[in-house]
Structures are given as structure tokens and as C-alpha cells.
Amino acid sequence: MAKTTAPLRLGIAGLGTVGTGIVRILQNNPDLIEARAGRKIEIAAVTARDKAKDRGVDLSAYAWAQDPVALAQRDDVDVYVELVGGDEGPAKLSMEAAIAAGKDVVTANKALLAMHGQALAEAAEDAGRVIRYEAAVAGGIPVIKSLLEGLAGNEIKRVMGVMNGTCNYILTRMESAGLPYEEVFAEADALGYLEADPNLDVGGIDAGHKLALLSAISFGTQVDFAGVELEGIGAISIEDIRQAADMGYRIKLLGVAQMTGRGMEQRMSPCLVPASSPLGQLEGGTNMVVLEGDEVGQIVLRGAGAGSGPTASAVMGDVIDIARGTRLPTFGQPAKTLRAARSARAAVSAPYYLRMQLMDKPGALAKVAKSLGEAGISIDQMRQYGHEDTSAPVLIVTHKTTRSAIDEAISDCRSSGVVIGDPVALRIESV
Amino acid sequence: MAKTTAPLRLGIAGLGTVGTGIVRILQNNPDLIEARAGRKIEIAAVTARDKAKDRGVDLSAYAWAQDPVALAQRDDVDVYVELVGGDEGPAKLSMEAAIAAGKDVVTANKALLAMHGQALAEAAEDAGRVIRYEAAVAGGIPVIKSLLEGLAGNEIKRVMGVMNGTCNYILTRMESAGLPYEEVFAEADALGYLEADPNLDVGGIDAGHKLALLSAISFGTQVDFAGVELEGIGAISIEDIRQAADMGYRIKLLGVAQMTGRGMEQRMSPCLVPASSPLGQLEGGTNMVVLEGDEVGQIVLRGAGAGSGPTASAVMGDVIDIARGTRLPTFGQPAKTLRAARSARAAVSAPYYLRMQLMDKPGALAKVAKSLGEAGISIDQMRQYGHEDTSAPVLIVTHKTTRSAIDEAISDCRSSGVVIGDPVALRIESV
Numbered sequence: 001m002a003k004t005t006a007p008l009r010l011g012i013a014g015l016g017t018v019g020t021g022i023v024r025i026l027q028n029n030p031d032l033i034e035a036r037a038g039r040k041i042e043i044a045a046v047t048a049r050d051k052a053k054d055r056g057v058d059l060s061a062y063a064w065a066q067d068p069v070a071l072a073q074r075d076d077v078d079v080y081v082e083l084v085g086g087d088e089g090p091a092k093l094s095m096e097a098a099i100a101a102g103k104d105v106v107t108a109n110k111a112l113l114a115m116h117g118q119a120l121a122e123a124a125e126d127a128g129r130v131i132r133y134e135a136a137v138a139g140g141i142p143v144i145k146s147l148l149e150g151l152a153g154n155e156i157k158r159v160m161g162v163m164n165g166t167c168n169y170i171l172t173r174m175e176s177a178g179l180p181y182e183e184v185f186a187e188a189d190a191l192g193y194l195e196a197d198p199n200l201d202v203g204g205i206d207a208g209h210k211l212a213l214l215s216a217i218s219f220g221t222q223v224d225f226a227g228v229e230l231e232g233i234g235a236i237s238i239e240d241i242r243q244a245a246d247m248g249y250r251i252k253l254l255g256v257a258q259m260t261g262r263g264m265e266q267r268m269s270p271c272l273v274p275a276s277s278p279l280g281q282l283e284g285g286t287n288m289v290v291l292e293g294d295e296v297g298q299i300v301l302r303g304a305g306a307g308s309g310p311t312a313s314a315v316m317g318d319v320i321d322i323a324r325g326t327r328l329p330t331f332g333q334p335a336k337t338l339r340a341a342r343s344a345r346a347a348v349s350a351p352y353y354l355r356m357q358l359m360d361k362p363g364a365l366a367k368v369a370k371s372l373g374e375a376g377i378s379i380d381q382m383r384q385y386g387h388e389d390t391s392a393p394v395l396i397v398t399h400k401t402t403r404s405a406i407d408e409a410i411s412d413c414r415s416s417g418v419v420i421g422d423p424v425a426l427r428i429e430s431v
Numbered sequence: 432m433a434k435t436t437a438p439l440r441l442g443i444a445g446l447g448t449v450g451t452g453i454v455r456i457l458q459n460n461p462d463l464i465e466a467r468a469g470r471k472i473e474i475a476a477v478t479a480r481d482k483a484k485d486r487g488v489d490l491s492a493y494a495w496a497q498d499p500v501a502l503a504q505r506d507d508v509d510v511y512v513e514l515v516g517g518d519e520g521p522a523k524l525s526m527e528a529a530i531a532a533g534k535d536v537v538t539a540n541k542a543l544l545a546m547h548g549q550a551l552a553e554a555a556e557d558a559g560r561v562i563r564y565e566a567a568v569a570g571g572i573p574v575i576k577s578l579l580e581g582l583a584g585n586e587i588k589r590v591m592g593v594m595n596g597t598c599n600y601i602l603t604r605m606e607s608a609g610l611p612y613e614e615v616f617a618e619a620d621a622l623g624y625l626e627a628d629p630n631l632d633v634g635g636i637d638a639g640h641k642l643a644l645l646s647a648i649s650f651g652t653q654v655d656f657a658g659v660e661l662e663g664i665g666a667i668s669i670e671d672i673r674q675a676a677d678m679g680y681r682i683k684l685l686g687v688a689q690m691t692g693r694g695m696e697q698r699m700s701p702c703l704v705p706a707s708s709p710l711g712q713l714e715g716g717t718n719m720v721v722l723e724g725d726e727v728g729q730i731v732l733r734g735a736g737a738g739s740g741p742t743a744s745a746v747m748g749d750v751i752d753i754a755r756g757t758r759l760p761t762f763g764q765p766a767k768t769l770r771a772a773r774s775a776r777a778a779v780s781a782p783y784y785l786r787m788q789l790m791d792k793p794g795a796l797a798k799v800a801k802s803l804g805e806a807g808i809s810i811d812q813m814r815q816y817g818h819e820d821t822s823a824p825v826l827i828v829t830h831k832t833t834r835s836a837i838d839e840a841i842s843d844c845r846s847s848g849v850v851i852g853d854p855v856a857l858r859i860e861s862v
Contacts, residue, residue, distance in 0.1 A: 021726070025584055025726060029584075029586060032586060032651075033583075033584065035651060035764040035768060036583045036763050036764050037583070038760075038764075038765075134581065140726070140727035140728065140730065141730060142573075142576070142577045142580070142581025142582065142730070145573070145576060145577070145580060145581045146573045146576070146577065146581075149573070149576060149580075149748060149751070149752060149757075150565065150573025150576045150577075150745075150748045151573065151744065151748065152464075152467045152468070152747065152748055152751040152752075153456055153460075153464065153743070153744050153746075153747025153748055153750070153751060154744055154747075155460060155463060220463075220466065278709070278712075278733065281709075281712070293744060294740070295452070295456060295571070295740035295741065295743055295744040295747075296571035296734065296735065296740060296741050296744035296745075297571065297734065297735045297738075297740060297741055298734060298735075299571065299572060299573070299732070299733070299734040300731075300732070300733040300734065301730070301731070301732055301733075302709065302730070302731040302732075302733075303727065303728065303729060303730040303731065304727065304728045304729075307728075309725070309726035309727060309728060310726065310727050310728055312584070312726055313582060313584050313585055313724060313726040313727035314581075314727075315584075316583065316584025316585075316726075317580060317581045317582065317583055317584055319584070320580070320583040320584060321580060321583075324757075324758075324759060325756075325757075325758065326580075326755075326756075326757045326759075327755075327756065328755060328757075329469075332467050333466040333467050333469075334469075337466060
């Protein structure tokens with residue numbers, strides 16, 4: 001194997017927990033990394049917002065670049081490691097600069113790739129460069145590699161994942177501690193688990209970015225984040241969690257992507273999954289991805305979705321691949337051959353869990369049943385449990401139906417004036 | 432990326448469920464495979480024992496080679512796919528012939544690599560060829576790729592796995608149906624789940640071969656199957672399964688490899704694992720591998736460990752890697768740099784579960800307690816449950832101890848004549 005044996009030189013932009021994690025790995029285990037990579041891997045230069053900050057690692061041996069773009073263009077950098085974050089600004093500019101300057105890129109930036117992955121992949125492939133992003137999805141779990149390489153012989157049927165540890169922490173903590181959403185949200189915030197804009201987490205946006213990347217690889221389509229139906233966890237009450245548990249389910253912020261006869265369906269929404277399934281048993285900040293192929297059947301991958309070590313491990317896997325000479329198109333086939341995604345919203349039917357607060361007056365329940373019937377929805381279970389002053393909560397589990405039918409029924413119930421507040425409708429996913 | 436775009440031509444030796452699975456994939460999905468591989472993948476020639484046999488796939492377009500060695504040497508073959516099986520004979524001769532003739536090799540043959548992996552890897556690397564073997568370990572689960580590539584930035588601390596579906600089927604079926612080992616073994620045999628030599632399955636040999644391959648990658652050591660402590664599942668009774676369940680455990684044929692201060696410990700043996708852990712919840716023929724790295728923490732991979740589709744999926748992943756130009760040393764670093772394994776037997780201590788049948792005579796239990804004490808073993812739980820004619824079963828859970836202390840205590844109990852039959856000693860693995 002005639003391969004380059006010269007050291008591979010990294011430029012690392014962003015020295016937060018992930019960036020310093022990479023520095024730590026390369027300083028602690030240089031021989032191990034060299035044995036596996038077949039050549040030395042060195043850090044040539046770094047950059048971050050604040051040069052003076054003490055990050056607990058010795059950076060004195062590395063050049064300091066003025067900004068990410070300057071770093072990406074340095075002659076002594078072979079691989080630009082982008083850990084700046086954000087879907088515009090320095091992250092995007094520096095990645096474009098790196099590609100233009102003939103560098104390979106390794107990134108943990110799901111937002112940037114979800115928004116601009118197609119253009120960046122085309123630019124990289126035109127320039128003969130690679131973009132690797134294992135760390136962008138599910139932290140330390142080698143899910144991009146498994147899907148893009150290991151399962152490359154499969155037609156992918158469905159991909160599912162719990163890929164936002166913060167949301168899973170909130171949902172499992174609500175259940176175990178019996179606390180309302182607002183209180184656990186405040187806890188998570190105090191623990192530093194939330195993004196600066198918490199809606200990225202609890203609104204499902206961050207996990208939606210990840211799902212859009214998995215879809216592109218799975219189905220040979222251009223990344224289509226706009227096609228992801230997004231629904232956050234903010235409306236989930238402790239009551240929903242208890243009722244779901246009572247029926248043998250757990251509520252998870254679950255991403256599902258599947259190709260249907262009507263196009264590609266991508267959903268990121270709170271769903272009920274069987275409590276005894278691997279997804280149902282997932283606790284705390286752990287991530288899980290389920291890959292389903294026509295030949296391989298179902299593969300389940302589980303591990304830490306965030307944190308310095310796991311994310312740095314994923315970045316290092318990509319860096320070592322590049323050092324070994326592994327070169328792949330960003331999404332597994334040349335970017336120019338990826339088809340534009342045709343989005344199918346709500347194409348795949350499923351049973352639904354509904355919770356509404358009904359006015360305590362005669363005929364209210366009958367009105368709800370009628371609305372469901374008119375939307376073509378048949379009822380599997382219905383229970384009115386407990387009773388408050390002037391209203392009564394009602395729970396309904398439907399037979400298989402579509403989201404649009406559910407929305408139609410809810411809208412009808414609302415307009416009839418028997419429903420108080422916002423009804424909750426959660427899909428029951430078969431996993 | 433200046434890459435070969437000529438078709439990659441396969442020679443497939445062995446047309447059982449896996450070989451015909453590959454034929455089926457390439458006939459059904461040629462465009463998908465070509466898009467991902469960046470070039471066509473074609474079958475040039477095949478061979479198997481019986482040319483006339485109807486295998487349900489059309490082989491008329493492929494040349495028929497007289498035997499595996501002849502196939503491996505054909506000029507029109509780029510990649511030799513070895514599905515012959517066995518650790519000597521045609522499998523070994525043909526793989527050596529393929530390497531000598533300048534072919535890359537993809538194989539599902541765990542036995543051959545476990546016994547001769549070092550020599551074959553050295554020969555392949557001297558010739559500039561690669562040997563890929565994802566299908567050899569845990570069927571469709573991309574565990575070799577995850578460990579060798581995805582987690583390459585980690586110092587691997589421990590690898591564990593339930594990697595023989597037949598044994599897991601037998602153990603879970605014993606529990607769910609309440610049937611004795613012999614009966615479920617006969618069932619599995621009738622269903623065709625067992626190897627021609629069933630000891631390969633129930634004796635732990637097949638799973639031990641797989642563990643030896645994972646150890647080599649994990650620790651940078653030469654494959655050392657002789658260093659695997661092997662213990663089969665034949666001594667497990669329905670009573671053990673019930674008692675374990677009663678204490679919150681399940682019994683699994685579990686492989687564990689870890690590097691200790693005294694050397695590398697490799698064990699393949701029935702163990703107790705918490706019933707609530709991912710390993711404990713594994714049912715039927717499914718496989719699971721747990722990878723633990725210093726940075727990534729614990730990664731759990733689960734999927735089908737055998738069968739036509741899953742195994743063919745793994746082979747195709749390797750073939751597509753080769754088509755894409757990915758070239759790696761067999762065990763992740765050059766074979767000549769792998770250290771000879773220093774085996775540590777029983778270096779890692781653990782609590783143990785013991786079941787013995789005691790003579791129903793005064794002082795028997797005291798004698799057992801004394802033997803354990805003299806071996807330095809302290810007791811966490813002891814119960815004598817039920818009573819037969821002239822003997823009484825006793826169950827003991829110890830605090831952390833070593834296998835050699837357990838063996839010493841058992842030997843002492845035996846020689847004192849208070850024990851009837853063979854005591855069962857199972858490690859309680861922390862997972």
C-alpha cells in the first residue's frame with residue numbers, strides 16, 4: 001500500500017470541551033494513534049475566541065491563528081477541524097476557505113451541514129476533498145460510519161433515533177422524580193445541559209439537524225432539514241408520562257426518517273414507544289440510533305451522545321480515517337448524484353395518543369367522539385380519569401391513522417368549544 | 432480523488448445462505464451498490480461443492496471454478512470472497528492462494544482467522560493486499576468497523592459480547608419455556624441452529640474465535656485463541672436460570688476481553704448479568720457487543736448475529752469499502768507491529784454464583800463454608816432451598832474473588848466428600 005507516511009497536520013478551530021478533548025488524546029496517546037493511523041498526527045495550529053483563557057491543556061507547541069478562516073488557509077494544515085459551531089458566520093466561511101485551500105475537513109457541526117451540506121459537499125468533491133462529521137450525530141456512537149460504510153450494501157428502510165441527550169434527560173427525569181416539565185427544564189438549565197438558545201434542544205431543532213443528515217445518507221437524497229416535521233417536548237406533561245407508563249409506553253423525543261411511496265418522511269417529535277423496547281429503556285443523556293436495512297434487519301447503536309471524550313473520540317475516528325487514506329463522498333455517493341428530496345408529510349399512519357381537557361358539560365365527550373369519527377379515526381381506548389372543578393381530562397388511544405386526520409379532529413373539537421387549552425397528540429411508534 | 436472506476440470483480444467460494452445472499456444483493460440492487468461504491472461490482476466467478484444444486488439464484492452469468500484455490504487465482508477476480516469455512520483445508524489454501532495471486536480477500540471465516548490470522552495478515556500486508564472480515568463477528572453488526580475505525584482514537588479498556596445466537600437462543604428458551612437444557616438443545620438441533628459439531632456453539636468455541644479477533648484489534652496483540660478461557664453452556668440447568676432470575680440476573684454466554692496489569696484476559700463463559708442491562712435483556716438469536724474506550728465510554732451494538740441477509744450485508748460492506756479504495760491493516764495496525772499476547776488467566780476478580788448439591792448429613796454446609804473461607808472467599812448470600820431424598824441443593828453468591836480461588840474451594844469441597852456431582856460456578860459480570 002503506497003501511502004503517505006508524512007505526519008498529518010491538524011488545524012483546530014474551537015477549543016471548548018471537544019477541541020481540548022482532541023488535544024488531550026493526541027498528547028496522551030501519540031504512539032497508539034500513530035500505530036493505528038500509520039503516520040504521526042500532529043496539531044499544527046489552533047484558534048478560539050479567547051487566546052488567554054486557561055483551558056487545562058498545554059497549547060504552547062501550536063501556532064495560534066487569528067481566526068478560523070486564517071487557520072483553515074494555513075500552509076501547515078492538512079485537515080481543518082471545525083468546532084466553531086453555528087450554521088453561518090465563521091463556521092461556514094472557514095469551512096469554505098478550507099475546501100478552497102485544498103484541505104480535508106472534520107467537523108462536529110450538525111447545524112451547518114443540515115443547512116448547507118449539499119453545497120459544501122459539492123464544493124469539497126469538486127476540489128477532491130472530504131468532509132467528515134461523525135461527531136455531528138449522536139456523539140461517540142459511530143453511526144455515520146455504520147450507515148455510510150457498514151450498511152452500504154443495504155437499501156435503508158427506516159432510521160430512528162433519540163439523539164438529543166438533554167431532551168431525554170428531561171423526559172426520564174420527569175418520570176423518575178415525578179416533577180413537572182418547567183421544574184426539570186430549570187434543573188437542566190442550571191446544570192448547563194441546555195444550548196444558549198434552549199429551543200435548539202427542547203424544540204427538537206438540534207436532533208432534527210442530525211436526522212436530516214442520516215436521511216441524506218440513507219436515501220441518497222440532498223439534505224432537507226426544511227422537510228423535517230419538528231415538534232418539541234414543551235407540551236409534555238407529567239400526566240402524559242404517567243398515562244403512557246400505565247399503558248406500557250415511554251415518551252421519547254424520537255426522530256424517524258423513512259422513504260414512502262409518496263416521498264421521504266422525516267419526523268422529530270415526542271412519541272410513545274414500548275417501555276420494554278431498547279428505545280423505551282434509554283435513560284438520561286444516552287443516545288440511541290436504530291438503523292433498518294433490507295438485508296441486515298434492525299441494528300441498534302447506543303452510547304454517549306455528547307461530552308468531551310465521546311465527541312473527541314468521534315472526531316479522532318474521522319481524523320484517523322483521513323490519515324489512513326480513506327476517502328468517501330460526504331453522503332456516501334457523489335453529492336451531484338443525490339436526488340432532491342420529495343417530502344411526504346404524515347404519509348405513514350400510526351396509532352395516536354390524545355389527551356384533552358374537556359368542559360364538564362353534557363355531550364362534551366360525545367362531541368369529541370363524533371369529531372374523531374368524522375375524521376375517519378377509530379378509537380382503541382378512551383378513558384376519562386379523575387375530575388377537576390369544571391373540566392375533565394380525557395385520554396384516547398386511536399387505531400392507526402394519520403397526523404392530518406388527528407389535526408382535523410382536534411381542530412373540529414376546538415371549534416365546537418368543548419375543549420379547554422391545547423390538546424396533546426403523540427404518535428405511538430412501532431419500534 | 433483519482434480512483435479506479437473499472438468494475439470490481441468478485442470470485443465467491445461457497446454458495447450457502449451467505450454466498451447466495453451476496454448474489455441476490457448484487458442482482459437486485461446493482462445501481463444502488465454502484466452509486467455507493469463509485470464503480471460497478473460484478474461477480475466474475477463462483478464455486479461450491481455441488482455445481483448442480485438448485486440454490487434459488489441464477490448463476491448462469493458467472494464462470495464456475497473447479498475449486499476455491501482455482502477461483503482465488505483467476506485473472507478476472509479482484510476480490511476473493513471466502514465463504515468455504517473451516518480453519519484448515521480449502522479455506523486456508525485458497526486464502527493463501529488469493530493473497531499470493533495479488534487479490535484482496537473478504538471472509539466470514541472466524542475460525543480460520545482466529546487460528547491463522549497473524550500469518551495471513553502478514554502475508555497480505557507483505558503483498559499489499561487487505562483481508563476484511565466484518566461478517567466473521569456478530570453477523571450484520573458493524574462491530575469490526577466500529578472498533579477498528581470508529582473507535583480508533585480510544586485506548587480500548589474492555590470488550591464484551593454475546594456473539595453466539597444459538598447459545599443465546601437456548602438460554603432464553605430454557606427460561607421462557609421452563610425446559611431443561613437437553614430438551615432445548617434437541618429443539619435447536621431440529622431447527623438446524625447447531626453447527627455440524629455442536630460443541631463449536633455450545634462449547635463456546637465459535638464465540639471464542641470471535642472474541643479473539645476483537646481482542647487483537649482492541650489491544651494491538653496477535654490473535655490468541657489459545658489464550659481464551661473457554662467454558663460452554665452445557666452445565667447450566669433450568670434451576671440456575673431460575674435462581675439467577677430470582678436474584679435479578681440472567682445467564683448469558685458472555686465473552687469478555689480486557690487488558691490487565693498481568694496481561695490480556697479473554698474469557699468466554701456463561702455469566703450472570705443484571706436482567707435490566709442491555710446484555711441481560713437480549714433475547715433469542717440476537718447478538719450484542721459492548722465496546723468500552725477511555726474516551727468514548729461504553730458503546731453498545733445490537734443486531735442479528737447470523738442469517739443470509741445480515742451476514743451478506745456485512746460482506747457487502749467490506750466489498751464496497753474495497754471498491755471505494757479503503758485499505759486498512761487486518762487488525763488496525765501493521766501485523767508485524769502487533770505484540771505477542773501475554774495471557775492473564777483469571778486476573779480480574781468478580782463475585783461468583785455457586786450451586787452445589789450437598790450430601791444431607793450433619794456438617795456438610797459447614798464444610799463448604801470452611802472451604803470457601805480457606806480459599807479466601809467471603810460469602811454475600813447463601814441459601815439452601817428445598818430438599819431432595821439424600822441431598823440438598825445449596826446456592827452461594829460470593830463477594831469479589833478470583834476463578835482460581837473458586838476452583839480451589841470447589842476442589843476442597845469435592846475431596847471432603849460432602850458434594851454430589853459437579854458444582855456450577857458462574858461469574859457475575861458487571862456490565
